[in-house]
Amino acid sequence: MLNNRKLRVANYKLPLAILAVLIVSLLFAAAVFAQDDMPTDDEVNKIAKDLYCPVCESTPLDVCPTEACRQWRELIRQQLAEGKSEEEIKQYFVTQYGARVLSEPPNRLASYLVPALAFLAGVFLLFRGFRMWIKPMAVESASGEKEAAPIPQDDYIRRMEEELKKRK
Amino acid sequence: MTESTNTTPVRKGVPLWVQVIIWVFLAGLLVIVAMGLSRAQQGTIQPGHAVDDFTLPLFKGYEYQGASEVKLSDFRGKVVVINFWASWCKPCEQEAAELQRAWEQYEPTGEVIFLGVDYVDTEPDARVYLKKFGITFPNGPDLATRISQYFRIKGVPETYFIDRDGILQYVQVGPFTSLQQIQNIIDPMLAE
Numbered sequence: 001m002l003n004n005r006k007l008r009v010a011n012y013k014l015p016l017a018i019l020a021v022l023i024v025s026l027l028f029a030a031a032v033f034a035q036d037d038m039p040t041d042d043e044v045n046k047i048a049k050d051l052y053c054p055v056c057e058s059t060p061l062d063v064c065p066t067e068a069c070r071q072w073r074e075l076i077r078q079q080l081a082e083g084k085s086e087e088e089i090k091q092y093f094v095t096q097y098g099a100r101v102l103s104e105p106p107n108r109l110a111s112y113l114v115p116a117l118a119f120l121a122g123v124f125l126l127f128r129g130f131r132m133w134i135k136p137m138a139v140e141s142a143s144g145e146k147e148a149a150p151i152p153q154d155d156y157i158r159r160m161e162e163e164l165k166k167r168k
Numbered sequence: 169m170t171e172s173t174n175t176t177p178v179r180k181g182v183p184l185w186v187q188v189i190i191w192v193f194l195a196g197l198l199v200i201v202a203m204g205l206s207r208a209q210q211g212t213i214q215p216g217h218a219v220d221d222f223t224l225p226l227f228k229g230y231e232y233q234g235a236s237e238v239k240l241s242d243f244r245g246k247v248v249v250i251n252f253w254a255s256w257c258k259p260c261e262q263e264a265a266e267l268q269r270a271w272e273q274y275e276p277t278g279e280v281i282f283l284g285v286d287y288v289d290t291e292p293d294a295r296v297y298l299k300k301f302g303i304t305f306p307n308g309p310d311l312a313t314r315i316s317q318y319f320r321i322k323g324v325p326e327t328y329f330i331d332r333d334g335i336l337q338y339v340q341v342g343p344f345t346s347l348q349q350i351q352n353i354i355d356p357m358l359a360e
Contacts, residue, residue, distance in 0.1 A: 054313055055256075055288050067256035068288060075290045097288060098312035125189060129182045 039080035047076050047086050050103045051093055060103065212320050212328075217336045219328075222315050224283060226308040227291065230298065238283070238306060240334070247280045247357045248330040249350075252310070252321050254289045255297035260325045263343035264301035267327075270350040271305040279358055285310045287324050331357050 048062035055068045062073075072093075079089045093101050105111040182190075213219070225237045232238050240248065251267055253260040267282065274280035284307035286294045291309065298307060310316050319328060327340040338353050 053288065071256055071290045071293050096311060125186055129186045133182050
């Protein structure tokens with residue numbers, strides 16, 4: 001009789017164990033499913049760090065504590081959950097709030113070309129200006145050969161050279 | 169042998185054209201800085217200013233006579249009340265009910281139009297806000313903050329009253345505290 005009871009308990013044990021494993025597996029599966037659906041803060045902040053809310057200038061969106069920025073971060077999270085890419089989300093923000101929300105100017109040729117050309121033009125002008133300022137212009141000698149024009153010496157230098165000669 | 173001493177006088181210094189370019193560049197830079205500083209200190213556009221035309225796209229459910237966007241010029245001949253707000257703005261909540269009451273009062277006359285311009289906001293939160301305060305007048309987002317930049321708003325809420333000829337007559341910075349306050353601005357404009 002005892003053996004029969006043991007047998008019956010053993011018969012129940014296997015299905016119960018399978019059921020328990022299934023329930024635990026479903027719990028984990030549910031957890032994974034939720035995590036996939038809702039983007040993490042890190043994923044949101046990866047995009048948010050490149051955006052600036054016009055209300056709080058100079059504060060990146062990922063660290064800005066205002067309500068407006070919190071709403072923006074939630075919008076990023078929502079759009080990530082909808083499957084939008086980083087570029088699509090940034091483009092949405094540019095369309096809605098203007099290019100000034102980007103931490104870097106949009107990749108337009110003019111954004112980089114104009115400052116670069118202005119810099120090069122400045123360097124050229126300064127270089128040319130200082131060179132002509134400091135280095136006397138070469139002049140033609142009577143013989144037709146080019147030679148450097150003598151540097152005019154002021155009275156102080158002349159006296160100093162005389163003093164040096166005397167000391168030698 | 170004698171050294172040649174026959175040299176022309178030495179010309180030294182920055183050529184004139186370089187000097188001109190440098191000064192023009194510096195002057196341009198100063199003008200840009202001055203304009204920026206001046207603009208920053210100007211505040212909002214002032215009464216008496218003829219307001220330029222702009223287009224406001226409208227949220228679905230907040231269209232004007234079925235139109236999904238409106239232009240300021242569509243309302244020439246009417247008094248236009250432009251209210252800048254945002255769902256994250258707590259002071260905006262103080263005046264939301266008063267603005268709606270004013271709209272309900274003036275809408276049947278057909279002589280006044282209220283336009284809500286949602287500044288730097290997200291549409292889901294804006295909709296919650298509009299629903300919460302039962303706002304029914306046309307409302308839409310300030311795309312790329314073009315309208316708020318034109319008015320040079322300093323914050324929200326701010327409300328601009330434009331007369332029938334498109335001239336700005338009054339600027340309210342901060343929330344309205346009563347319906348009477350709104351009426352005191354609109355009624356004289358209607359009487360003109």
